[in-house]
Amino acid sequence: MTSGVRLLVLGKQGAGKGTQAVRIARHYGVPHISTGDMFRAAAAARTQFGLKAKEFMKRGELVPDDIVIGVVAERLAKDDAVDDGFVLDGFPRTRMQAEELQRLLGPGGLDAAVDIDVPTDVVLRRLSGRRVCRTCGATYHVEKPPKVDWLCDRDGGDVVQREDDKPEAIGRRLELYEQETGPLLDFYEGLGLLVIVDGVGELDDVFNRILDAVETVRQFRLSAPRGQR
Numbered sequence: 001m002t003s004g005v006r007l008l009v010l011g012k013q014g015a016g017k018g019t020q021a022v023r024i025a026r027h028y029g030v031p032h033i034s035t036g037d038m039f040r041a042a043a044a045a046r047t048q049f050g051l052k053a054k055e056f057m058k059r060g061e062l063v064p065d066d067i068v069i070g071v072v073a074e075r076l077a078k079d080d081a082v083d084d085g086f087v088l089d090g091f092p093r094t095r096m097q098a099e100e101l102q103r104l105l106g107p108g109g110l111d112a113a114v115d116i117d118v119p120t121d122v123v124l125r126r127l128s129g130r131r132v133c134r135t136c137g138a139t140y141h142v143e144k145p146p147k148v149d150w151l152c153d154r155d156g157g158d159v160v161q162r163e164d165d166k167p168e169a170i171g172r173r174l175e176l177y178e179q180e181t182g183p184l185l186d187f188y189e190g191l192g193l194l195v196i197v198d199g200v201g202e203l204d205d206v207f208n209r210i211l212d213a214v215e216t217v218r219q220f221r222l223s224a225p226r227g228q229r
């Protein structure tokens with residue numbers, strides 16, 4: 001297995017961020033840390049924090065920075081992330097989160113910030129047709145439904161539309177992306193960490209583009225003298 005990496009994945013909602021982040025994490029043998037998944041799990045478990053997060057998520061609003069940062073800091077402190085690395089998915093989403101992450105990791109603590117670039121009209125089509133399994137989170141599209149009656153091919157769970165994939169919430173999420181998360185591209189570019197990958201096309205092709213880009217960055221870092229990393 002290839003040795004670990006410390007990456008984060010950026011991209012508009014519907015850019016394929018989650019799917020690709022899972023694959024990259026598996027490839028490098030590091031944990032996939034998705035703030036959206038953590039919040040949904042907490043909401044399903046009906047913890048106090050989960051129920052609070054759910055209120056924001058349902059409307060397509062961002063969960064407040066202090067809550068998100070606390071959750072991520074706790075997760076990054078676990079042995080697997082410390083020893084092997086991680087793929088962060090859905091974090092950071094605001095300038096404050098990005099700055100806090102830099103503080104948590106220290107200089108040289110991140111190998112790359114990968115932006116999966118997809119035009120807005122494409123993500124709108126993907127999101128409005130997206131359906132997910134209520135139990136395992138597997139995703140489908142109205143044009144590519146499960147084999148039987150909207151029951152998940154994997155575990156038979158109900159396949160439904162996420163509350164935040166309804167039209168009003170989609171609009172709000174993309175607007176927030178533009179305002180809050182888009183500017184992070186400049187932030188990471190300034191740190192020399194930004195890698196932009198074309199996210200249009202087959203999943204496998206996009207995945208290979210990401211791997212190529214990440215490997216290029218890693219080789220460069222491994223060969224650079226320590227002071228320049």
Ligand code: ADP
Nearest residue numbers: 013035036037056057061062063068090091093
């Ligand atoms: P998407 O990228 O498709 O919106 P996610 O699963 O990443 O989906 O996130 C779902 C929701 O969880 C977001 O709309 C937001 O309410 C909340 N959330 C996830 N990550 C963050 C974050 N870093 N900061 C604030 N809110 C977040």
